[in-house]
Amino acid sequence: MLTTGTRGSDVTRLQQRLAAAGFNPGGADGIFGSRTRAAVVAYQRSKGLSADGVVGRNTGQQLFGSREAKYYDGRSDFQAGGTGGTTGAAPSGNVSEAQRRLAANARGVAMGMGGYNSQGLCATGVSRNIARSMGLNVYGNGNQIDNNLPRNRFRQVNMSLEQALRTPGLVLTWERTSTRLGSIYGHTAVTLGDGRSSASDFIESNTLAAERGRSGLKIFQPI
Numbered sequence: 260m261l262t263t264g265t266r267g268s269d270v271t272r273l274q275q276r277l278a279a280a281g282f283n284p285g286g287a288d289g290i291f292g293s294r295t296r297a298a299v300v301a302y303q304r305s306k307g308l309s310a311d312g313v314v315g316r317n318t319g320q321q322l323f324g325s326r327e328a329k330y331y332d333g334r335s336d337f338q339a340g341g342t343g344g345t346t347g348a349a350p351s352g353n354v355s356e357a358q359r360r361l362a363a364n365a366r367g368v369a370m371g372m373g374g375y376n377s378q379g380l381c382a383t384g385v386s387r388n389i390a391r392s393m394g395l396n397v398y399g400n401g402n403q404i405d406n407n408l409p410r411n412r413f414r415q416v417n418m419s420l421e422q423a424l425r426t427p428g429l430v431l432t433w434e435r436t437s438t439r440l441g442s443i444y445g446h447t448a449v450t451l452g453d454g455r456s457s458a459s460d461f462i463e464s465n466t467l468a469a470e471r472g473r474s475g476l477k478i479f480q481p482i
Contacts, residue, residue, distance in 0.1 A: 362427030
């Protein structure tokens with residue numbers, strides 16, 4: 260599934276396919292931004308699909324064909340040339356608008372703070388993002404913020420980190436990390452949906468690798 264905030268070679272391929280179909284995505288730069296979303300919406304409308312700007316099962320099959328479609332609503336199923344397999348289920352079938360906003364704003368908040376370098380202010384970054392995206396004031400350290408997420412706006416979901424990273428706009432929290440401050444305050448971040456990255460006060464390009472030094476993961480989805 261590809262949506263606003265996703266980056267990588269799959270987005271580049273999507274942009275190339277949209278351009279070939281006559282829908283200008285603003286260049287093939289591998290960044291799913293506002294122009295790419297507008298191109299997806301226009302394409303979906305032309306095909307009579309739900310115009311939500313998300314490349315899921317139906318849009319992916321229209322763009323890439325059923326045999327090589329990679330983008331399935333909420334399932335991140337990969338199949339090419341008749342081979343492949345399911346890699347996991349997202350917490351719900353569709354990405355909500357709140358998730359899209361959290362993923363889209365996560366990058367901007369992080370770039371306005373530490374960029375690609377941690378400032379030790381992960382909870383501040385996530386709190387700013389939640390306030391900007393959902394109008395909620397949520398406080399606490401990285402290992403406290405999970406207890407302060409209002410349960411009428413967030414629900415805890417049971418899934419692996421690998422699955423979560425393929426879904427945009429989920430809040431990750433860890434009780435402890437391997438750093439001195441992390442052993443006290445934990446860590447928190449928001450998934451970008453590209454299968455690798457998350458963002459808080461900085462953009463962490465490989466969250467799966469960093470997970471080796473962390474424990475007590477919890478994952479929350481905005482309702």
